[in-house]
Amino acid sequence: MAELNGVPVDLGVLQSLALTNYGHFTSMRVEDGRVRGLGLHLERLARDCRALFDVELDVERVREFARRAAPESEAGIVRITVFDPALDLRHIGADAHPQVLVTTRPAAALPLAPLRVRSVVYTRDMPEVKSVGLFGSLRHRRAAQRAGFDDALFVDEESRVSEGGTWNVGFVRDGQVIWPEAEYLTGTTMELLRQAHEHTTEPVRRDDLPGFDAAFATNVAIGVRAISQIDEVTFPETHDVIAALAKKYAQLPGDLL
Incomplete structure (x- = not known):
């Protein structure tokens, strides 16, 4: 699944991310609704948002979006990508208004082979x-x-x-x-x-x-x-x-x- 700011993402927004490819992300392994190092993930998102976009990220809002997408029981990988669909190759220096894209995928069973x-x-x-x-x-x-x-x-x-x-x-x-x-x-x-x-x-x-x-x-x-x-x-x-x-x-x- 893929949601932007808590709603199904529009294809045009994903096209913007693919063409400009400017942003940051974190991936979290969610097991039974819990995340190891959740605070570290949120701190990194806030830090990287300041570094790339010069703005503060509302991490509680991000957490809410991630919670909506996370699997209820089985293990899954939730990826949070922060980017601004309005920024493009010509206007990359404009003031940024970062958006939150949340995607999920199944998590592999551990441990993995060397x-x-x-x-x-x-x-x-x-x-x-x-x-x-x-x-x-x-x-x-x-x-x-x-x-x-x-x-x-x-x-x-x-x-x-x-x-x-x-x-x-x-x-x-x-x-x-x-x-x-x-x-x-x-x-x-x-x-x-x-x-x-x-x-x-x-x-x-x-x-x-x-x-x-x-x-x-x-x-x-x-x-x-x-x-x-x-x-x-x-x-x-x-x-x-x-x-x-x-x-x-x-x-x-x-x-x-």
């Missing part, structure tokens, strides 16, 4: 913003899949690991969780895991990968997902720390939408 990823030198525009501009990420994902991998892992010009196309990456060494120090979007799942489990942050370069015991990916759709291969470096498909992270994340009660 990922095999290929590293690529790439940094997203404004990596701290969850923007709708996914061309670069999807281009590298497509190239990785065409080469036999599942996805792409981004590294910067100094070979520092940052993030996946739509997920954060973490590592395990000597029983400790290590998050990379780089420019990336801090996902809500990543932030919740930081709050729930002891960790450290340090630069992780491509040449450092053989020194880690395990690797994993996180986002709301996949939860905590093992990474079994990065380029030619292999990791175990199961690890006690990753299992503990997944258990802690699954046990988070979530907030009522």
